[in-house]
Amino acid sequence: MPFLKDKDRQAVQKEFASLTNPVKIIVFTQEMECDFCSHNRELMEEVAALSGKISLEVYDFMKDTAQVEKYHIDKIPATVIASDRDYGIRFYGIPSGYEFVSLMDAIKSVSAGQSNLSADTRDFLKTLKKDVHLQVFVTPT
Numbered sequence: 568m569p570f571l572k573d574k575d576r577q578a579v580q581k582e583f584a585s586l587t588n589p590v591k592i593i594v595f596t597q598e599m600e601c602d603f604c605s606h607n608r609e610l611m612e613e614v615a616a617l618s619g620k621i622s623l624e625v626y627d628f629m630k631d632t633a634q635v636e637k638y639h640i641d642k643i644p645a646t647v648i649a650s651d652r653d654y655g656i657r658f659y660g661i662p663s664g665y666e667f668v669s670l671m672d673a674i675k676s677v678s679a680g681q682s683n684l685s686a687d688t689r690d691f692l693k694t695l696k697k698d699v700h701l702q703v704f705v706t707p708t
Contacts, residue, residue, distance in 0.1 A: 569613060570606070570609060570610045570613055570663070571610075571613050571614075576613070576617065579614070579617050579671065580617045580618070582671055582675070583617055583618035583620070583621070583671075583674070583675075584618075585675070586618055586620040586621070586674070586675065586678040587620075587678055587679060587680075588620070588650055588677075588678050588679070588680060589620050589621075589622065589650060589651075589678070590620060590621050590622070590648065590649070590650055590674050590677050590678045591621075591622050591623075591624060591647075591648075591649045591650065592611050592614065592615050592621060592622070592623050592624070592646060592647075592648060592674075593623075593624045593625075593626065593634075593638065593646065593647035593648075593649060594607065594608050594611050594623065594624070594625045594626070594644070594645070594646050594647075595625075595626050595627075595628045595631075595634075595635065595638075595640045595643050595644065595645040595646075595647075596608050596625060596626075596627065596628065596643055596644055597627055597628045597629050597643060598627055598629070598630070601643075601644070603644050603660060603661050604643055604644040606644075606661050607644035607646060607660070607661040607662075608625060608644070610661060610662075610663070611623060611625075611646060614670070614674075620678060621674065628640065628643045628645075638653065638657075640657075642659055643659075644659070644660060644661060645657060645658070645659050646658040646659075646662065646670075648670070648673040648674055648677050649677065650677050650678070650680070652680075654676075654677060656673050656677065658670060658673075665705070666705055
């Protein structure tokens with residue numbers, strides 16, 4: 568059973584029509600998938616099918632250790648949004664509900680090769696002396 572309704576699928580497809588560069592959706596799951604692991608993989612399969620600019624890679628968290636290490640994955644389900652460059656964008660759990668909009672924005676930003684941050688924010692970030700690890704936690708309520 569599809570996660571996206573026809574109306575939503577068409578809206579996402581319309582949004583993705585503006586993608587300029589290829590995007591990789593990289594999913595980490597495992598052979599004996601948990602509920603959220605299988606739901607996340609299936610949702611990402613649907614999303615990837617909505618644009619020829621999006622490719623999908625699926626890895627087993629327990630078996631594909633080189634990929635797990637390469638992308639610094641420490642839990643599943645995990646989804647990486649990348650291009651030829653890894654921007655560090657990770658979704659843990661299934662990005663549904665309001666988080667789905669964040670997923671779409673991440674895909675569009677990676678395709679464009681730039682963020683939607685303001686010039687002031689970008690200037691401030693250039694002043695940082697060391698890397699900063701940012702995490703945003705959300706809960707469906």
